[in-house]
Amino acid sequence: MSTALMLxxxxxxxxxxxEPDWLWSxxxxxxxxxxxxxxALDRRLNTGTSKRLKGVGVTLLLSLGAVVLGTVLGWLGPVVEVLCCAVLLAQKSLVTHxxxxxxxxxVSLPDGRRMVARVVSRDTSAMDEAQVARSAIESASENLSDGVIAPAFWFLIGGLPGLLLYKTVNTADSMIGYRNEKYAEFGWAAARLDDLLNLVPARLTGLMIMVLSNSFARWRGIVEDARRHISPNAGWPEAAMARALNVALAGPRSYHGQIRHLAWVNEAxxxxxxxxEIERAIAMLWQVWALTLGLVIAGLALSLIP
Structure with a gap:
């Protein structure tokens, strides 16, 4: 079975x-x-001196382990590969959240705050309705790339080893890739490798949103906003989604009681x-998913032409 068909x-x-509860419970x-x-590696090694060197070693160890595990699982046949790939994609769970x-x-603003706190790491207790909606749309945009397009891309490129490598590095980045005193050195390698692995998928995600929303005339603004974003990759799908919905995203927000004055995306x-607007973003998530599936099937069909 070809990789495209399995995907x-x-x-x-x-x-x-x-992600059925009956299984993961x-x-x-x-x-x-x-x-x-x-x-476990963080607790054991993120101490003392040479934290950056230790972090590089941890990132290499995790990456090698992911590739080896993916290779071994691939030997079990296409059914196992398909099931593993399905488990590591996140379209339905993203839409649900x-x-x-x-x-x-x-229902109410407090209910919205409690629910958005499950998908973002910023402070939510004092958010107004617009801030809750912006947070949800920003999370949808970034996770469309991280949870759907990037895993699919790396599965196509490298099969199950490529997919497991991406998911492992992306998980490491989400856990130790922070620019704070504890992780600035230890998580440096994981964060940089995650940036590299997301370089193409994030831009592909932004491009597909542009195609589906006919936003090519706003390309210059999308590029400018993406380059101002605190993330080298997340700004691309976020800036494209903001234009697709004609809304402003990002801007100032609070982390651990401290206001960070981040740049607006599509400020005007x-x-x-x-x-x-959240529901319109969800509709775009499904449109991008459908376009991706269509491209995969089209590529499969072309590969079968003698």
Missing amino acids: AVAMVLDAVLG RIRHPAVMIGNVIG VRNVAEALR ARKDIGPH
């Missing part, structure tokens, strides 16, 4: 089944197991947004 089947399985999700390994924010926000657009 197409996995994408459909993920979109239909997502009984066994640990692979992402949780990866996180447990990273956490973002939709929960919209539904909660329609509407800022008074709410559940309706």
